[in-house]
Amino acid sequence: xxxxxxxxxxxxxxxxxxxxxxxxxxxxxxxxxxxxxxxxxxxxxxxxxxxxxxxxxxxxxxxxxxxxxxxxxxxxxxxxxxxxxxxxxxxxxxxxxxxxxxxxxxxxxxxxxxxxxxxxxxxxxxxxxxxxxxxxxxxxxxxxxxxxxxxxxxxxxxxxxxxxxxx
Amino acid sequence: xxxxxxxxxxxxxxxxxxxxxxxxxxxxxxxxxxxxxxxxxxxxxxxxxxxxxxxxxxxxxxxxxxxxxxxxxxxxxxxxxxxxxxxxxxxxxxxxxxxxxxxxxxxxxxxxxxxxxxxxxxxxxxxxxxxxxxxxxxxxxxxxxxxxxxxxxxxxxxxxxxxxxxxxxxxxxxxxxxxxxxxxxxxxxxxxxxxxxxxxxxxxxxxxxxxxxxxxxxxxxxxxxxxxxxxxxxxxxxxxxxxxxxxxxxxxxxxxxxxxxxxxxxxxxxxxxxxxxxxxxxxxxxxxxxxxxxxxxxxxxxxxxxxxxxxxxxxxxxxxxxxxxxxxxxxxxxxxxxxxxxxxxxxxxxxxxxxxxxx
Numbered sequence: 001x002x003x004x005x006x007x008x009x010x011x012x013x014x015x016x017x018x019x020x021x022x023x024x025x026x027x028x029x030x031x032x033x034x035x036x037x038x039x040x041x042x043x044x045x046x047x048x049x050x051x052x053x054x055x056x057x058x059x060x061x062x063x064x065x066x067x068x069x070x071x072x073x074x075x076x077x078x079x080x081x082x083x084x085x086x087x088x089x090x091x092x093x094x095x096x097x098x099x100x101x102x103x104x105x106x107x108x109x110x111x112x113x114x115x116x117x118x119x120x121x122x123x124x125x126x127x128x129x130x131x132x133x134x135x136x137x138x139x140x141x142x143x144x145x146x147x148x149x150x151x152x153x154x155x156x157x158x159x160x161x162x163x164x165x166x167x
Numbered sequence: 168x169x170x171x172x173x174x175x176x177x178x179x180x181x182x183x184x185x186x187x188x189x190x191x192x193x194x195x196x197x198x199x200x201x202x203x204x205x206x207x208x209x210x211x212x213x214x215x216x217x218x219x220x221x222x223x224x225x226x227x228x229x230x231x232x233x234x235x236x237x238x239x240x241x242x243x244x245x246x247x248x249x250x251x252x253x254x255x256x257x258x259x260x261x262x263x264x265x266x267x268x269x270x271x272x273x274x275x276x277x278x279x280x281x282x283x284x285x286x287x288x289x290x291x292x293x294x295x296x297x298x299x300x301x302x303x304x305x306x307x308x309x310x311x312x313x314x315x316x317x318x319x320x321x322x323x324x325x326x327x328x329x330x331x332x333x334x335x336x337x338x339x340x341x342x343x344x345x346x347x348x349x350x351x352x353x354x355x356x357x358x359x360x361x362x363x364x365x366x367x368x369x370x371x372x373x374x375x376x377x378x379x380x381x382x383x384x385x386x387x388x389x390x391x392x393x394x395x396x397x398x399x400x401x402x403x404x405x406x407x408x409x410x411x412x413x414x415x416x417x418x419x420x421x422x423x424x425x426x427x428x429x430x431x432x433x434x435x436x437x438x439x440x441x442x443x444x445x446x447x448x449x450x451x452x453x454x455x456x457x458x459x460x461x462x463x464x465x466x467x468x469x470x471x472x473x474x475x476x477x478x479x480x481x482x483x484x485x486x487x488x489x490x491x492x493x494x495x496x497x498x499x500x501x502x503x504x505x506x507x508x509x510x511x512x513x514x515x516x517x518x519x520x521x522x523x524x525x526x
Contacts, residue, residue, distance in 0.1 A: 016296055028303075028306050074229075081324060
């Protein structure tokens with residue numbers, strides 16, 4: 001008898017939890033999710049690779065290659081914060097589970113040897129990319145930017161699949 | 168009476184993390200407990216050799232999966248002391264806010280696990296439901312639920328906007344209301360009391376002599392809390408340690424319950440006193456030769472970092488003493504004389520964080 005009011009209340013109340021696969025919570029705007037790079041704005045300075053606490057990023061200045069092992073990434077966002085051209089971004093959702101190991105390899109234009117001409121251009125682009133803060137606004141822009149850049153897959157041919165799906 | 172040996176752990180439904188206890192039992196009464204550790208050793212201290220002192224923040228955060236922020240604060244404070252960096256006041260207060268949010272969600276997690284340990288599953292769910300709001304605050308303000316990763320040497324790298332502060336205040340009001348609604352059950356319920364009152368008693372003298380830390384120590388009546396040292400922004404806050412005197416499982420859970428409410432209050436105080444200013448001081452160079460000890464209060468008790476610099480970007484030595492390590496000898500003192508069925512409750516009452524202990 002003591003519990004009757006509670007029992008009735010619980011029967012009439014909505015469930016305390018979300019009905020998960022059917023209702024998904026909106027992600028918070030500055031959630032540190034999947035890392036991606038706007039390779040056209042990258043100047044291959046290697047700051048991200050040096051600062052990364054899990055040392056999951058490699059930058060090859062000669063060939064213009066930016067490589068990241070997403071399985072070793074700890075999603076701290078240090079690379080994004082320290083990038084001088086602000087070409088690294090994080091989506092507001094995390095990476096979907098994968099069945100195969102992948103490497104993110106992006107190929108861009110390596111900086112010219114004598115760079116006074118190339119540098120201001122890269123910087124201007126970088127500040128432009130830094131402005132839109134929310135993930136949804138930044139995503140289409142990088143999609144545009146990624147398209148011209150040649151993509152080289154390191155180990156698996158479907159390295160870009162999870163990203164492509166989300167867009 | 169013949170002695171039976173019962174292995175408890177490392178895999179046991181009540182244990183969130185692996186610790187093994189060899190229990191020598193005589194007719195359901197525990198006579199002796201022998202611990203075995205080493206199942207989750209990860210060698211994080213050794214990483215100081217190959218990661219520079221900035222990157223070690225991220226390593227230290229991963230010492231503990233619950234109180235990551237407080238480990239990072241402790242490490243940063245050590246390096247800042249060594250390098251004589253002055254942390255901006257706003258950064259100190261922001262550290263307090265996130266530390267106290269971590270403490271309250273850690274205690275809510277533990278209260279849930281504790282309820283589960285004596286079989287009160289719906290109470291476990293209620294506590295974890297309340298905890299979700301704090302996790303949301305963490306995620307919205309820092310970008311991650313648990314490993315918030317907002318510390319840098321010299322300050323913090325995230326800020327709270329006035330909108331976020333208003334939202335945090337409204338959320339913690341709801342959290343406080345919901346936690347208070349559970350107060351009567353965890354503290355006064357007949358069934359809960361039957362499982363916790365008078366179980367695993369640790370006297371004040373024993374607690375002090377065996378070097379207990381945190382709520383285990385305060386549950387036995389010793390008013391000792393590292394926040395009393397006034398490190399970081401705590402000097403400006405109105406703080407008094409929570410103490411219970413009975414020294415049993417009920418006292419330890421009550422200390423944690425009251426500390427949850429106290430943490431919420433400290434978040435409010437810190438927000439009210441949040442000064443304007445810089446987020447982080449500029450840090451140049453490497454930690455000089457020298458050594459430093461820092462202490463902070465974790466949800467589980469006093470955490471000690473020993474840092475030795477050698478003038479390079481790598482540290483000579485990083486030593487972490489976590490509160491659970493200090494609480495294992497008191498645990499072994501509590502167990503003899505208890506019933507076998509009470510062992511899970513007693514083991515959980517020290518809030519064992521074995522991953523912390525083994526690093």
